[in-house]
Amino acid sequence: MGEKKLMKGNEAFAEAAIRAGCDAYFGYPITPQSEVMEYLAAQRPHLRTGMVLLQAESEIAAINMVYGAAGTGKKVMTSSSSPGISLKQEGISYLAGSQLPCLILNVMRGGPGLGTIQPSQSDYFQATKGGGHGDYRMIVLAPASVQEMADFVRLGFELAFKYRNPVIMLSDGIIGQMMEKVELFDQMPRLTEFDQQWATTGKTTDRERNVITSLDLDPARHERHNLKLQEKYRKMSENEVRFESIECNDAEYLFVAYGSSARICQKSVKIARARGIRAGLIRPITLFPFPSEEIDRMAGKLKGILTVELSAGQMIEDVRLAVEGKVKVALHSRMGGMVPSPEEVFDALLKSFSI
Amino acid sequence: MEARNIKLEEIIRDENLVYTKTSLMTDKPLSFCPGCGHGVAHRVIMEVVDEMGIQADTIGVAPVGCSVLAYEFMNIDMQQASHGRAPAVATGIKRCWPDKYVFTYQGDGDLAAIGTAETIHACNRGENMAIFFVNNGIYGMTGGQMAPTTLPGMRSSTTPYGRDVALMGNPLKITELVAMLPGTCFVARHTVHTPLAVRKFKKAVRMAFENQKLNKGLSFIEIVSNCNSGWKMTPVQANKWMEENMLPYFPPGDIKVNGEMVSKTAKSE
Ligand SMILES: Cc1ncc(C[n+]2csc(CCOP(=O)(O)OP(=O)(O)O)c2C)c(N)n1
Ligand code: SF4
Ligand SMILES: [Mg+2]
Numbered sequence: 358m359g360e361k362k363l364m365k366g367n368e369a370f371a372e373a374a375i376r377a378g379c380d381a382y383f384g385y386p387i388t389p390q391s392e393v394m395e396y397l398a399a400q401r402p403h404l405r406t407g408m409v410l411l412q413a414e415s416e417i418a419a420i421n422m423v424y425g426a427a428g429t430g431k432k433v434m435t436s437s438s439s440p441g442i443s444l445k446q447e448g449i450s451y452l453a454g455s456q457l458p459c460l461i462l463n464v465m466r467g468g469p470g471l472g473t474i475q476p477s478q479s480d481y482f483q484a485t486k487g488g489g490h491g492d493y494r495m496i497v498l499a500p501a502s503v504q505e506m507a508d509f510v511r512l513g514f515e516l517a518f519k520y521r522n523p524v525i526m527l528s529d530g531i532i533g534q535m536m537e538k539v540e541l542f543d544q545m546p547r548l549t550e551f552d553q554q555w556a557t558t559g560k561t562t563d564r565e566r567n568v569i570t571s572l573d574l575d576p577a578r579h580e581r582h583n584l585k586l587q588e589k590y591r592k593m594s595e596n597e598v599r600f601e602s603i604e605c606n607d608a609e610y611l612f613v614a615y616g617s618s619a620r621i622c623q624k625s626v627k628i629a630r631a632r633g634i635r636a637g638l639i640r641p642i643t644l645f646p647f648p649s650e651e652i653d654r655m656a657g658k659l660k661g662i663l664t665v666e667l668s669a670g671q672m673i674e675d676v677r678l679a680v681e682g683k684v685k686v687a688l689h690s691r692m693g694g695m696v697p698s699p700e701e702v703f704d705a706l707l708k709s710f711s712i
Numbered sequence: 713m714e715a716r717n718i719k720l721e722e723i724i725r726d727e728n729l730v731y732t733k734t735s736l737m738t739d740k741p742l743s744f745c746p747g748c749g750h751g752v753a754h755r756v757i758m759e760v761v762d763e764m765g766i767q768a769d770t771i772g773v774a775p776v777g778c779s780v781l782a783y784e785f786m787n788i789d790m791q792q793a794s795h796g797r798a799p800a801v802a803t804g805i806k807r808c809w810p811d812k813y814v815f816t817y818q819g820d821g822d823l824a825a826i827g828t829a830e831t832i833h834a835c836n837r838g839e840n841m842a843i844f845f846v847n848n849g850i851y852g853m854t855g856g857q858m859a860p861t862t863l864p865g866m867r868s869s870t871t872p873y874g875r876d877v878a879l880m881g882n883p884l885k886i887t888e889l890v891a892m893l894p895g896t897c898f899v900a901r902h903t904v905h906t907p908l909a910v911r912k913f914k915k916a917v918r919m920a921f922e923n924q925k926l927n928k929g930l931s932f933i934e935i936v937s938n939c940n941s942g943w944k945m946t947p948v949q950a951n952k953w954m955e956e957n958m959l960p961y962f963p964p965g966d967i968k969v970n971g972e973m974v975s976k977t978a979k980s981e
Contacts, residue, residue: 381808409807413800414833421797421830425773425804428791433804451794557789557805559768559812568783570792 359540366506366533367392369541370436370462370526373510375402378545379460380431381409383422385441388474389530390464393436406547416441420448420461427457428569430556432514432548436462438530439480440471442488449523450489453586454571456555458517460510461495462526464533467667467694475694476530478616481671484527485645492583494590496597497525497644499615503537505642511542516597520589521555527644529667531617531696599642600651604630608637610706611655613676614665615641617696622665624699625706632703634712644672649679656683661710665689665702685710734762736787743781747947749937750778752904753846753913757817758786760917770813771805773798775827777819778852778939796827799834799843806841813924815842821851824860824886831886838895838929842920845887845932848939849958856942860884863957868942883961887934891968891975897929899968903936903959905951912964929971936962 364372371393374382382402384394394412402408409426413419419435426433437445442463452459463484467477484497496516498509506528513524560566573579601619604626605611612622619640629636639655641648652662662684664673670688677686687709691697697705706712736758742751761770767788774782776795783790793801798816806814823831823845831843850868851857857870861883865874875883891899898920902913913935920931936958938950945953967975 381804383804411803411807414829417797418800418803418830418833421794421800422804422807424793424797425791425801426808427804428801429771429805429808431808433808447794448797455792557771557791558809559771560787560789561768566783566787567789568792569790570783572780572792 359542361538361540363536364503364539365392365536366500366503366528367464368396369503369507369539370510371396371400372541373507374434375400375405375408376542376544377511377514378406378432378547379408379434379514380547381411381426381433383411383413383419383426383433383435385413385416385419385437387438387441389466389476389533390436390438390462392533393462406544408547416444417448420445423459424448424452424455424457427452427459428455428557430548430553430558434460434462436464438464438466439468439477442480442483446489449495450491450493451571452523453489453493453495454491455569456521457523457569458514458521459523460513460517460526461523462528465527465529467692473694474530476617476696477667477692477694478529478618479668479671479692480527481644481666481668484525485647485675493586494593494645495523495525496520496593496646497527499527499642499644500532501616501619501640502532503535503539506532507539507541511545520593522589527616529617594646597643598646598648598650600648601640601642602651603638603640605637605639605655607635608655609635609658609660610637610710611659611662612636612638612665612702612706613641613652613662613672614638615644615672618665618667621697621699621702625702628699628703629706636706641672647675647679649675652676652679653681653683656680659684662686663689663702663706663709665697667691667696734759736762736767738785738787740784742785744778745941747938747940747950748778749848749904749935750846752910753817753844753935753937754782754785756904756910756914757815757844757917760914760921761788764918764921766813766921769811770815771809773802773805773814773816775816775818775822776853777822779817779819779846780853782817796822796825797830798822799827799830799839802841803834803837803839806839810840813921815844815920817844818846819852820845820847820849820859820861824884828886832890832893835890835930835932836893836895838897840924840927840929842924842931842933844917845934846937847934847962848937848942849883850939850942852939852942856939856944860886861962863961885962887932888967890932891973895929896932896968897971898923898931900966901934901936901962901964903954903964905938905954909964934962936964
């Protein structure tokens with residue numbers, strides 16, 4: 358059994374980073390995730406594990422430090438919140454194009470612009486559809502508890518190295534700030550001994566030089582590179598879909614929600630069941646790849662799907678694509694940092710489908 | 713004089729050898745315009761890495777600009793960087809490999825415009841690495857637009873009537889600026905357009921790598937170079953123009969050595 362603690366989501370993420378054997382963290386302060394770097398600084402990770410911690414001069418510098426450090430083949434990460442993640446997009450595109458593993462946490466706040474420091478889920482498109490320039494995808498993990506803020510660090514690194522691709526943890530201000538009990542996994546070794554054949558470890562005479570780049574000016578070669586990337590994203594879609602289904606076996610009505618919205622919907626399911634309405638919840642854990650097949654599989658038996666999001670409705674597009682018109686898909690949306698109550702969501706279900 | 717019929721084999725002999733290309737430059741033909749300083753600067757840096765025997769411990773960072781393909785020519789492990797961010801990328805590498813030698817090789821647009829923040833902060837943190845900064849007063853790669861170092865009155869494709877300092881500001885002497893920061897230990901300005909200048913530059917490059925070994929902080933070497941294509945001149949004209957116009961504004965010489973300011977102009981400025 359691992360150590361149990363009461364922690365904020367952001368702190369659990371930071372502690373898990375040290376325990377996952379992360380080699381380096383580069384960040385820049387922004388609410389509501391500043392606790393990540395503050396917690397790391399207080400822990401003196403260089404003394405605990407030798408982990409590098411550096412406050413960069415901007416999010417742009419931070420993501421480029423991640424790019425440099427990831428190129429050395431080590432386990433590296435950064436965290437930020439929406440406006441900062443926007444600044445990182447060019448760097449993320451380079452990481453994807455150069456096929457570098459790393460973990461990026463977005464503790465989402467409301468936009469557009471400076472928006473609000475209150476929680477939001479309005480960066481779904483940015484995280485799941487690319488975000489930066491060019492054709493690329495990243496595995497997007499959506500934690501819905503403090504426990505998952507810790508566990509997905511380990512999982513995120515595993516997936517990042519499995520596919521040599523950046524992995525995004527798409528969290529939000531609620532999950533980042535709330536305190537819950539968390540069982541922490543044991544300390545894992547850092548990647549000091551490793552076998553990354555592709556990394557910039559210094560060219561020895563027994564091998565060709567390693568170059569980390571996303572540039573190729575030869576159209577035919579560059580198309581082949583892009584096709585290779587697409588094949589990788591297809592493999593991710595095939596192998597890495599993760600979701601949780603709650604009370605779905607006999608469900609007539611389905612909530613689809615992730616992260617903090619899913620926590621709210623769990624309660625709405627209970628309220629509905631108490632009132633004799635057979636409701637269930639699909640909580641996508643990976644937003645890319647999206648659990649389209651599972652939602653589609655259920656669609657035939659359903660009378661309606663309600664997507665619940667702290668955004669104007671972004672994930673709903675993927676839900677609609679999944680069911681291809683087989684069942685009506687409605688949206689309950691709150692924005693600007695407003696968070697619906699489970700009762701409000703339940704009422705929205707009644708109204709949407711005239712129950 | 714009588715013309716002798718000399719066979720090639722008679723000339724190419726070990727005892728006649730005065731120069732060989734370092735094996736740390738690949739055999740790929742350089743893509744730079746003939747007469748451009750980039751190629752010489754590349755070669756000198758690789759010669760120093762070769763002479764110090766640190767190929768297996770050196771990682772270079774090539775950003776965007778005419779040096780974007782540096783990794784095609786330098787036979788060491790390298791990372792390409794986005795425009796302006798090479799000092800941040802190099803910071804990430806150096807922090808993960810504190811015992812390796814890390815350098816960036818950047819143009820003036822890259823280092824002194826879009827990447828100003830990354831440059832200043834890497835210098836200010838005193839990252840134990842080297843920055844080689846090729847100042848050709850122009851954006852060579854993108855076709856000769858104004859750079860932060862374009863001289864007053866100098867023409868470029870975005871200042872076709874000459875740089876008007878009232879509208880576009882003065883050329884940025886970023887090398888003098890970073891010399892003011894405690895994190896830099898060695899700051900110098902060189903050229904590579906004459907054999908003597910190349911020899912001096914090579915000494916400076918050597919010092920930049922030696923400083924890293926001793927964890928002395930950041931070494932910053934500016935190379936004032938021609939961009940004959942961007943300046944729309946022949947290589948010979950370009951070097952003459954550089955001597956007459958660029959060098960008075962960007963005078964070669966040491967500015968800071970071993971953490972001490974040595975240049976009088978820098979002190980009085
Ligand atoms: C974000 C971004 N903006 C603009 C460019 C286009 N760009 C490529 S190189 C360059 C200027 C390079 O000039 P300099 O750094 O002086 O290098 P030089 O080619 O003169 O050696 C620009 C603007 C880019 N690649 N990326
Ligand atoms: S465009 Fe200018 S800087 Fe670029 S290779 Fe040609 S001469 Fe050199
Ligand atoms: Mg230039």
